[in-house]
Amino acid sequence: MIVGEQKPFEEIWNMIRQYRRVLVLGCNTCVAVCHSGGEKEAHILSEVIQIKASSTDTSIEVNHMGLVRQCENEYIDDAIHNLQTYEAILSLACGVGVNFLSQKIGSIPVLPGLNTTFYGSVEEAGVFAEMCVGCGDCILHLTGGICPIARCPKSIMNGPCGGTNNGKCEIGVDTDCAWYLIIQRMKALGILHLLEEIQPPRDWSKSFHGGPRRMFVSHVMLNKREDANK
Amino acid sequence: MKVGSNLEKVILSGSPVVTVELGPPMSADATGFIKKANLLKGFCDAVNITDCQTAIVRMSSIAGSLIVMKEGLEPVMQMTCRDRNRIAIQSDLLGASALGIRNCLCIAGDHQRFSGLGRFKGHPGAKNVYDIDTCQLVGIIKRMRDDGLQQGGDRLEVAPRLFIGASWTPTAEPLDFRPINLKKKVLSGADFIQTQGIFDIDLFKQQMQTIRAMGLHEKTAILAGIIVPRSYNMLKYMATSVPGITIPEKIIHRMLKAKESAGSDKEEIKRRQEQEGLKIAMELIHQVLEIDGVRGIHLQTISWEEVVGYIIKTCGLYPRPKIHS
Structure with a gap:
């Protein structure tokens, strides 16, 4: 939400x-x-x-x-x-x-x-955590369901960087290292080998960087027009 | 030979390589920077010119590189992914190559939040870029150099000639993933690797054993990072607050003993700690160079350039090889 x-x-x-x-x-x-x-x-x-x-x-x-x-x-x-x-x-x-x-x-x-x-989750009563930035090109299947774009301050795709610090991020001990979490999660899922793949530069045009986005759901638009014509 | 830089030639010669780190000034005047560069002259094969380290605004790496070239040193231009998108990075790489810069180290760069945590105000409110990451940057340079192609696919009239470096943090968690980290950088095209400062020699040996088993030491030249500690407080700070650095308790204790042995005279306290720091650094240099697969050292003195000549001579790494093509 x-x-x-x-x-x-x-x-x-x-x-x-x-x-x-x-x-x-x-x-x-x-x-x-x-x-x-x-x-x-x-x-x-x-x-x-x-x-x-x-x-x-x-x-x-x-x-x-x-x-x-x-x-x-x-x-x-x-x-x-x-x-x-x-x-x-x-x-x-x-x-x-x-x-x-x-x-x-x-x-x-x-x-x-x-x-x-x-966009965040309700971690517990009164605690909300950012988990998605709406980048328009979801890669959560490659990272064990933990988003490096939203949860790594450097949004790196081939992490972790040198700043990971015993499970915490270099920006502060209150921030978990997303890549540390990703590695632990992929290990638990038995799919750590997926991280050996080199992820190429992203196409940021699908995100806000491509300009303000709109989405069209054609069948809904079509139904509405048909209703109007009746 | 890929680009024919001095660094590449010394690596190919098989002699132990020496690179040293030098930070450009927070100034539009390079006089002090030139002085510091000259302290390194003759004692290293190439000098890393940092790219706004700790996210503090300094003279650019590309300008700093050109300045040290004029002084007769070979630069390793550092390039972070923090401040430039792929358009700016590739543009700077073309310019750097045209200026005669032949080595480039690819790094993520410290987050801008760092810049305000120390004694400077920095720019913690800056917007970072991170369009691409280190691995991707390595791959982009390789494609530009070897295929003459930009990342987007457009052809370059003349490809840049750059020997490609990347950093590696071997002795910090997650330890079992660090070798995979290195593998990805090497497969992306890293010709050489400069590691984060090594203090835990046993842990580094273990990691190098894994690297040898993977055969990575043959595909890239690994230069072990050596930080010269200057005081007990500095060691303590690095051990607790600098990500990627693991310092065994016994090294910290050595420095504490040196500090306490000096009595109450401030000058003596400083002198004994500096002496112990030099000893620690030189011991580490000998130890890393004995490890199979380590091709040299990357020395970080943290603004204590005066000791580089002494360290290199005392460690038997002087004179530096003169390579003629």
């Missing part, structure tokens, strides 16, 4: 203080799971803003609500008229939600309340 964390309050305050009517808009999918941007967090943040406003004699009307997702027409369409009654929307969605809503809402600014951080 997509993980994000709330921006420092002062940064949020400086974004919204100039507006008189603001909606704090939660997103109840990914960022709700990581306790940063769901309706509950939107509610809490709106109250904090109100306290700040009254303690600084700033007049702002702040409301809150949540959408199932801010990245799909289906959920935005139902709420759009309500959203358009505000001077500004402080979105607690990931960057996708902020972008998408900005395109839909007309001449109302949509401000980011979160820093979108990564």
